[in-house]
Amino acid sequence: MEEFVLRNVTVVNPDHTMDNAYVLVKGGKIAAIGEDQYITQDLPEIVEEKEVESGAVLVPGMIDVHIHGTNNVDTMDATQEALKTMAETLPSEGTTSFLATTITQHPDLITKALKNAASFAAEDRSAGCAEMIGVHLEGPFFSKDKAGAQPKEHLMQADVELFQKWQKEAEGLIKWVSLAPEQDPDHALIRYLTKNGVITAAAHSNASLEEVEKAANSGVSHVTHLFNGMSGLHHREPGVASAALLNQNVTNEIIADGVHVHPAMVKLAFHMKGAAGLLLITDSIRAKCLHNGTYDLGGQTVTVEGNKPYLEDGTIAGSMLKMNEAMRNILDYTGCTVEEAAAMTAWNAAAKLGLSRKGSIEPGKDADFVLLDREKEVLRTWCRGEIAYEKGKEG
Template sequence: MKKVYSKPVILRNVYIYAEDRDFEDGYIILNNGIIQEIGEMVSLKEEDILDFEDILVPPKCKLLPGMIDIHIHGVAGADTMDASFEAIHTMATSLPKEGTTSFLTTTITQSPAAIENALKNISSYIENQDDRKAEVLGVHLEGPFISAKRAGAQPIEYIQNPNLHTFQNWQRLSNNNIKLVTLAPEINGAIEFTQYLVNHGVIVSLGHSDANYEEVNKAIQAGASHVTHLFNAMSGIHHREPGLTGSALLQDALFIEIIADGKHVHPEMIRLAYMNKTKDKIILITDSIRAKGLKPGLFDLGGQTVAVDETKATLQDGTLAGSILSMEKAVQNFQKYTDCSIRDIIQMTSTNPAKQLNIYNRKGSIAKGKDADVIVMNQNLEVLMTFCRGHLAYAKGY
């Protein structure tokens, strides 16, 4: 199904949410991996269509920029920590089905050797990846520099304090592909480590943390700009101590991740976050594990057994262990919970992550010259088609 076209691709008679305006009855031309042209159908001559590979779009559909998942461990039986080319290939092949066109492969707190193997594998994959699949943008290092008190599903035995030498070695092994690091700002050495990461172009995300308001402020002053899965595995709000949760809602310097599966965060708390942070500071993520897309059963996550049913994944003690959420479902849920606009959805699934990763010059919106990562959705926000760098990577029903 993943066809390579000999001519530029044209999609037409579709509502296009372009970067600076909407095209109510628009067309878009994808050529050599980029967006070549966008316009209204009224300006397109019928004979011009002969020059393109004309892909039929169902009526009353919307064209949105591809979604960017910056926090995902696995899907379809594969996990980042498998440390195999095949595992990352499976993830990149599966994700376009849910509208994801690029992502950060996310590690878990594990032994240094396991993390190193995963990083080397990701580096190798990135050098040889297929532009007809979802693009691996780099690595989200979730742990091991976190709080044992707020470990969540992260294996406690491998948690450690920030170590500059260790990180430098890991970054070398990844070929400088570690783009985002989740850490607890209150642990020993975290503030100095945050300054180092920020000075070297790495996003610092506060998470798996028991930090108080003052400790969060120190991290922000050091350059932290992100919060990992807000509300989960962090100090909560108290009327005498805002904690990391309250600080995240208050501080405009911080982007927040949200897992909108209705299990990790109550819908009303998602609405509260939306009212406080607005579309400009929210990034929707899946935090999904290898069980996503598979039947319920028992699965491995960082050497731990995870029980998965139709709606959630948990450790033996009931702790939530990642999710089985798709980006498509996250979008549907978030709009249901908040009544947000399509433009808001675009901001939270594409624009914000692209800006955080400093790749908005090529991703994050539909604009001439940007990567041809686009998705076709119907009125119910179901993904019908996904194009990765101009290649049809997924079409529903095929």
Template sequence: MERRPIILKNASIYGEKQIIEKGSIAMQDGKISGFDVDFHFGDDAEIIELPETYHIVPGMIDVHIHGAGGADTMDATFEALETIASVLPREGTTSFLATTMTQEQNKIEKALENAGLFIEAGQVEGNAETLGIHLEGPFISEKRAGAQPVGAIIEPNLELFKQWQELASGHIKLVTIAPEIEGSLEVISYLHEQNVVASIGHSDATYEEVVSGMKAGASHVTHLYNGMRGLHHREPGVVGAALLHDELTTELIADGIHVRPELISLTYRQKGNEKVVLVTDAMRAKCLGDGQYDLGGQEVTVQNETATLKDGTLAGSIIKMNTAAKNMMQFTGCTLEDIIQMTSVNPAKELNVYDRKGSLAPGKDADIVVLDEDYEVVMTFCKGNLSFRRGDET
């Protein structure tokens, strides 16, 4: 059944090639129809008049999120992924990678199989789209495990990864891996050949070892500064290599907790808007508030917007993408156009979905977010479905 067309009017539209002031954008059958033209919809269209101070931007893409709303990818159920997908539009996120974590192999396999099946057959219209899977661990360094359980870390194994990719129905799109571990370069090279993003993370690699990983095909860095060898004036480490090499796109958790605002500003100056991807690395406690939660069988305490293990180790975040975007603007002085680059364009291009996601252009998926003058989310459309409207929360 055809859906009624929707037209958003009067706000500033941040299109792929230009900003249209007091513009109009039309959606029909899940796609963007066009801008500021005679849409020929007659009386069939639903017209939504917006204040001139509002902004219409592309939906955000979170390539690193474990959970939200009490659910986690490692729960390995359709219900968990549906919960995550249903709450993300509240923060302007219209698609994401379901992110696993280091666990016993059978638990990882259940999560991968479940996510693969969910992507194929379980997605719910009107929710954020699960674009694929981010495999974070277990091919990481014990020295830089962070909140990843050390006992479940294993050496990179190409044959095992191939089995896991088959189990996931080919939907693993990004893999966090430590390039200094034996067997990693073979895996990274294979990932590159298969158009899977190889991301350096939870790594104690030296600068030279990072460069070797890059030569093998690594192109991404998982949550820069966190879970990696830091910058030293005689050993640049993972951080130094990430800042120096344009081949590497860097994730940032812009909550002001995982990385100090001053270093976020420094990173932005060095990398620019085309080589930064904002992520949340959120865990199940997002949207639920302070309390005790589970992360991979470990007790996590959430208090004052910070999630930690018993020993004080940071255990993911509870930040929302629109909050990260606002923080980034505050920390760096960047513009909304820069935010669109870091939350929509860059991840869409990395995941090879820019032909249908990541910008507002005719023919692309109608993943659209309306922001007010304070950059708070007013409405979110996922493939033309009104998925969130402020004031409608139950």
């Protein structure tokens, strides 16, 4: 692995910004960081200096914990090439780590996707691409009342034995499970997941506030794509969204594309939860990076027009959002600081997953970081110390 130093760069971390800084990278890790004027203390020998554009900022590599696909591939394709394409494409939007996300389907097809993910993870992957850090099992334990784009014919009650089978096939890669609390009425699966260190999220659920609170006491610690696919903010019947906003022990993820959630509601969520309580995700599908047209999602036909993918009945089906766009939008919608945006795109996900080697630009951590221009367009992305994307050098 190459050794290099970035000089005179503005480094943005979730808790502070350092101007006129240097970042020294060795062996795929951040070896040192400090004020550029003191660089000789950490740089006794000459290493390559990387040029940094004027006005650009360096932010932690973004972590997308909810992504189905991009660039005409999907996790459910269950091929090595599909996951490889995702890993190679995502750095162009600033994503350096991701959870490959499944969708509700026949159990055999989910098994196939999980086995494929395990095989992919077992290979020695190049550092110069996004790292698949696990699997997000979205479904099939959802409510038909709030199925959204999840195929209703394959929805089912929570099943501990089935999950155990899937986790075995995935070789322990399932790090995150989205389910409807009412589909696990005795909370057997929720308690099992929590005991075994798997993040449990409420999703595609018609549960009441009280049901979610009870589920949270059993281990639910997150709410998937806030406001979408859930009972809402009704003034007499508060549902999942109400519980998500009120319970400070429950983090929320949100699709900040202006399609799934109105900017005013994104701002409301930010004011209720603060930067520490929100994770930005894409929930993107294979159509991302491609043109308008028709595509497949979980065996269903999705039509894409602009930034809106939808099923035949008009149901929104995933997104076309990129992580750098989500960062730009959250800044616009809420007026938050760039540091807070970095928390919502990187730090919070790393902390939730217990990934101490990612989420911020600090010595000892993976050299995952993104150089952004003033408009939050990606100039360059490094994954574990290797250049993974450079604007103008695509393809």
